[in-house]
Amino acid sequence: MSDDLERLERERLDADRRYNEALTAFDAALVHLPPIADAIAAGDAALPPLPAGWRGRWMRTVEQWLRPWTDRQRTFNTQAAEALQSLTARERERAAAFDRFQSALIVFAQHITAFVESKDRQLSADAADGFDAVQRSLGELQRKVDGLSELQTRLAVLQRTTEMLARRLDRPAAGPPPSSTEAAPRSTPSPAVPSSIDSISCRYVAFEDEFRGSDEAVSAKLRDYVPIFAGATDVLDIGCGRGEFLAALQAAGVRARGIDANGEMVAVARGRGVEAIEADALAHVAALPDGSLGGAIATQVVEHLDPRYLMQLVDALSRTLRRGAPLVLETINPTCWYAFFSSYLRDFTHVRPVHPETLQYLLRASGFERVEIRYRSPLPDHIKMRKVDLPEQILKSDAAVDVAIARVGHTVNTNAHLLNDLMFGYMDYAAIGYRC
DSSP: OHHHHHHHHHHHHHHHHHHHHHHHHHHHTOOOOOOOOSOOOOSOOOOOOOOSHHHHHHHHHHHHHHHHHHHHHHHHHHHHHHHHHHHHHHHHHHHHHHHHHHHHHHHHHHHHHHHHHHHHHHHHHHHHHHHHHHHHHHHHHHHHHHHHHHHHHHHHHHHHHHHHHHHHHHSOOSSOOOOTTOSSOOOOOOOOOOOHHHHHHHHHHHHHHHHTOOHHHHHHHHGGGGGGGTTOOSEEEETOTTSHHHHHHHHTTOOEEEEESOHHHHHHHHTTTOOEEEOOHHHHHHTSOTTOBSEEEEESOGGGSOHHHHHHHHHHHHHHBOTTOEEEEEEEOTTSHHHIIIIIHHOTTOOOOOOHHHHHHHHHHTTEEEEEEEEEEEOOGGGSOOOOOOOHHHHHOOOHHHHHHHHHHHHHHHHHHHHHHHHSSEEEEEEEEEEO
16 A cells, blocks of 8 residues: 555656646747837828929929829838738737737646645545544454454353353262261252462463464374374373363373363363373372383473473473383474564463573483474464565676675575574474483
């Protein structure tokens, strides 16, 4: 849209320039006639008196002898003068009419300029009014969209809260059943009102629903890890969340269970028909026997952990995993600025980002071998900085201007490549190692 506006502005300025040039050329071409003599002498002119003496007599004799010719000449002169006066009057009228035409044409040009300018102002005002109307419509539409987004967020939290209450209503009352020796049966306790912690859990599950992606999208993403655990048993999914990966392992015939500190996440996972319990990761792993796990995975978990807690958890996994068992730790890639300033900062439960080389070192130092880093979730090209495609004739040209253009293009492309690697790389990475 901005390109069209710039093009129209250039066309308008060019039209104004050409119009002013044409008006200047027209003014220079105006014909300014010189003034015509007011009168041309006609008829007989007054003759000087004849001299006295013989000269006078001689001149009167000659005059009488020439009178027939002079009379005819005088008549011709009078007629020519009258004709010239008539012609001069017509020319004067034509010149005056031409002057009036030129004046009227100049006035017309001045008026048409004012007319066009007023039309331009009117069109500009109409366009501005239309633009304001569109802005108001877009603003109203944006408010409706924002309102819809707010409603969807509230509905998501309400849905998760309703599911939690429904599970509590279906859950049997705690404690042993009443004995036959009791005089009267005890009443069934009413379901507990959700605590503030339960409310936070529900909201975080809804947060995961909205920002991490749909079950289908997450399942498709995690499915790539399934071949790593082929043939394994007793796999532990730490921070199993909604149970997407547990369901993928179950479908592949791999026996696995999950743990999560969020009870509502666990409830959602159980709803998939997988095994999951609510537990603290370090406490649960530390309590397991040595070599009891055939594999472990934690996706989007380590960024939630304090560094000391993370190191203790990796040490505990090194003890409880069997020799050769795989460990997969997936997290947000902080070396990708786009991922850090969007995915990482968006979640207020994140504690600290972990650099890929740091996590790789931690696994190696804790007794894991063949540790590799797999980068995942590349950003699409339309988000990245674009490179300059120089024409072949410029690249092959020896002209100084073309050489300079090619050099600038090469510099721009080099900088774009560096910035794309730094800012728009891979959103996630996984550190994968095997117990020595």
